[in-house]
Amino acid sequence: MPDIKNEILRRRTFAIISHPDAGKTTLTEKLLLYGRAIQSAGSVKGKQNDKHAVSDWMEIEKKRGISITSSVLQFEYEGYCINILDTPGHQDFSEDTYRTLTAADSVVMVIDAAKGIEPQTRKLFKVCAMRHIPIFTFINKMDREARDPFELLDQLEKEFGIGTYPMNWPIGCGCDFKGVYDRNEHQILTFSEFHGGSNRIEAIHCDITDTQKLDELIGEYSRADLVDQVELLDGASFDFDLEQVRCGKLTPVFFGSALNNFGIEPFLENFLRMTTTPLSYRSGEDFIDPSCEQFSAFVFKIQANMNKAHRDRIAFMRICSGKFERSKEYFHVQAGKPIKLSRPQQMMAEEREVIDEAYAGDIIGVFDPGVFSIGDTICEKGMKVQYAGIPTFAPEHFAIVEQIDSLKRKQFQKGITQIAQEGAIQMFFLPGTGLERVYVGVVGMLQFDVLQFRMESEYGVKYSRTDTPHCLVRFIEGEVDPKTLNLMQATKWVQDSKGRNLLLFTADYEINWALDKNPGLVLKEFSQMQEIQ
Numbered sequence: 001m002p003d004i005k006n007e008i009l010r011r012r013t014f015a016i017i018s019h020p021d022a023g024k025t026t027l028t029e030k031l032l033l034y035g036r037a038i039q040s041a042g043s044v045k046g047k048q049n050d051k052h053a054v055s056d057w058m059e060i061e062k063k064r065g066i067s068i069t070s071s072v073l074q075f076e077y078e079g080y081c082i083n084i085l086d087t088p089g090h091q092d093f094s095e096d097t098y099r100t101l102t103a104a105d106s107v108v109m110v111i112d113a114a115k116g117i118e119p120q121t122r123k124l125f126k127v128c129a130m131r132h133i134p135i136f137t138f139i140n141k142m143d144r145e146a147r148d149p150f151e152l153l154d155q156l157e158k159e160f161g162i163g164t165y166p167m168n169w170p171i172g173c174g175c176d177f178k179g180v181y182d183r184n185e186h187q188i189l190t191f192s193e194f195h196g197g198s199n200r201i202e203a204i205h206c207d208i209t210d211t212q213k214l215d216e217l218i219g220e221y222s223r224a225d226l227v228d229q230v231e232l233l234d235g236a237s238f239d240f241d242l243e244q245v246r247c248g249k250l251t252p253v254f255f256g257s258a259l260n261n262f263g264i265e266p267f268l269e270n271f272l273r274m275t276t277t278p279l280s281y282r283s284g285e286d287f288i289d290p291s292c293e294q295f296s297a298f299v300f301k302i303q304a305n306m307n308k309a310h311r312d313r314i315a316f317m318r319i320c321s322g323k324f325e326r327s328k329e330y331f332h333v334q335a336g337k338p339i340k341l342s343r344p345q346q347m348m349a350e351e352r353e354v355i356d357e358a359y360a361g362d363i364i365g366v367f368d369p370g371v372f373s374i375g376d377t378i379c380e381k382g383m384k385v386q387y388a389g390i391p392t393f394a395p396e397h398f399a400i401v402e403q404i405d406s407l408k409r410k411q412f413q414k415g416i417t418q419i420a421q422e423g424a425i426q427m428f429f430l431p432g433t434g435l436e437r438v439y440v441g442v443v444g445m446l447q448f449d450v451l452q453f454r455m456e457s458e459y460g461v462k463y464s465r466t467d468t469p470h471c472l473v474r475f476i477e478g479e480v481d482p483k484t485l486n487l488m489q490a491t492k493w494v495q496d497s498k499g500r501n502l503l504l505f506t507a508d509y510e511i512n513w514a515l516d517k518n519p520g521l522v523l524k525e526f527s528q529m530q531e532i533q
């Protein structure tokens with residue numbers, strides 16, 4: 001029987017984040033090839049060739065050829081049990097993308113070397129920074145024309161306020177890309193174009209002072225550049241400090257080319273060595289030790305209608321401590337009731353597999369008959385634990401959603417309330433108006449399509465939707481009567497399900513105007529209202 005502690009200590013659970021097209025899918029695929037979890041490239045996601053993989057569960061996902069849902073991929077690699085949390089990469093990403101990050105112990109940030117930091121990476125980085133988890137940077141597509149590597153590091157440091165430590169250094173880029181120099185091992189990895197499989201590139205040991213050998217390997221011209229740059233780097237860059245890496249203050253940076261399978265293996269090995277074992281999650285004032293014997297988990301995502309044939313709802317849980325056993329009865333803290341988790345499963349590339357056991361660090365999906373909410377805790381009976389809830393993230397798009405068929409009033413209200421409770425959308429009320437006309441807020445526009453699809457297919461309801469120009473939302477602090485506020489015409493007063501007052505704005509200047517004209521008014525951002533785990 002596997003020892004619980006050992007099983008937990010060999011888990012590495014991380015998410016890969018990037019702006020669309022930076023190469024997240026390609027990198028994921030190469031990592032899976034190394035783990036022999038898939039046999040050929042193209043199995044993770046086929047954008048153009050109509051191949052659909054694990055994350056393409058929903059109909060509209062198929063129609064649009066993009067992945068909405070985040071999936072979890074588990075594989076073994078040299079004694080490690082690796083869980084990759086895949087985050088939707090399309091522009092229309094949703095709140096699920098953010099929530100998924102609360103279940104990861106570290107993050108790999110893929111950056112396109114020609115583009116540097118892009119908007120979606122910025123948003124996702126913010127969530128990771130709030131949790132102080134380790135962040136590893138893979139600067140991809142070095143086989144193409146790239147920005148100056150010093151400039152890329154500078155951008156990371158300035159924009160994200162973190163230190164950078166290049167683990168390797170690129171020798172040229174594009175047509176002149178010769179490979180990378182491993183700063184710790186003093187070895188050169190020479191580049192050659194290669195698109196498939198998990199070939200291992202032989203590293204050539206070569207000290208930076210060995211001019212003759214360097215000239216043979218990369219040519220005189222590239223050697224001179226490399227020597228200058230490495231000297232500059234050694235003088236100016238941050239010192240390596242694993243503690244700083246572990247708390248997200250220093251990001252190890254790797255240069256490579258995912259498509260050419262170049263730099264993947266050293267990246268994976270260094271990453272596994274530096275990243276953390278499953279982290280402790282907070283319950284009240286305590287942090288629960290992941291390797292304690294008792295099982296506990298929290299729900300970070302609920303996915304409805306994953307398989308049309310079964311019309312099922314799956315609650316995804318991150319195991320925070322101990323060992324999960326299929327046959328055991330557990331306790332659902334928020335409901336105050338014992339619960340047996342049925343059909344527990346793990347996702348593996350194209351398959352969902354029913355599992356008998358899982359350990360802290362793992363993600364499991366369980367059949368949800370409609371009892372779970374996002375943030376719920378499930379644990380061993382008698383264990384006193386309740387994990388801090390998952391925050392809701394500030395919506396950036398708003399629409400007024402209104403029922404159009406009064407005969408279907410009940411279905412409309414039931415549908416929109418349930419979908420909001422699940423966390424697929426956020427619902428706001430117009431003071432003095434009922435549920436027949438509400439404001440819906442979403443993080444990504446695609447959530448509107450999900451809402452429409454589900455309202456029609458699950459509740460049989462059509463409705464009208466009018467998008468509004470609002471993109472910013474703030475809570476009003478204190479006992480202020482919003483009716484007495486002096487606001488610009490475009491600003492809208494709404495309430496959330498707890499009756500809290502919020503204001504919707506179309507631009508920053510509108511917020512400043514509200515603050516200027518109403519002395520004493522305090523407006524709070526979402527992140528200030530809800531503390532992240």
Ligand code: G4P
Pocket residue numbers: 018019020021022023024025026027047048089140141142143144256257258259260
């Ligand atoms: P994403 O998941 O972050 O959205 O990006 P994805 O991996 O799908 O990669 C986006 C495009 O960039 C793909 O090309 C992919 O082949 C290419 N790419 C990824 N890594 C590298 C690299 O290291 N070098 C170069 N030159 N290209 C890279 P595509 O034409 O959009 O798709 P496909 O035809 O390859 O499927």
